Amino acid sequence: KAGVTQTPRYLIKTRGQQVTLSCSPISGHRSVSWYQQTPGQGLQFLFEYFSETQRNKGNFPGRFSGRQFSNSRSEMNVSTLELGDSALYLCASSLIGGGNQPQHFGDGTRLSIL
């Protein structure tokens, strides 16, 4: 069974640009969550989508946005990139999200801002 797939694996951007990251969940999983991992802050929740609707959002500025498509694939967009946005962005999927269900992670997209 294929796992969570994130593309691209690595990305280099400059300040002020915008970026779109993609995530394909495990087949049959309908909940997709996004996390940011940095050395200082650890893993922090960005947002969660189910049936194309955002159900929960973490404490990040509006420059961070996402969406989910009818096939459960999800994208995350960051606009007006700042140096502090350099991080590993992880996507996780679960069957329906919430409750007693583990989330399964992809290998992430490493974003570097110059």
Added chain:
Amino acid sequence: DQQVKQNSPSLSVQEGRISILNCDYTNSMFDYFLWYKKYPAEGPTFLISISSIKDKNEDGRFTVFLNKSAKHLSLHIVPSQPGDSAVYFCAASGTSGAGSYQLTFGKGTKLSVIP
């Protein structure tokens, strides 16, 4: 304010011995707890979880213990193997409402198993 804390950044254990990783939480709304293992350049891999209605859950060499009154959980790995060397993250969530759709992570403990 850190709601999930892993106070030991690193731990070294001899192969074959027991590894004990600890985690404390402060949010009383948390009632589902998970452990993940992470190798460099890979995403976290789900290991084991426990619901607050239990105090122990076992899966092979891995056992998670939950002490709700102390808001403390631990992961025991017996026997430890060199392949267990990785960063271990403790995570928690609620099981109802918006809080059930996100995981709150500790900052991780790097386990080194020495052959």
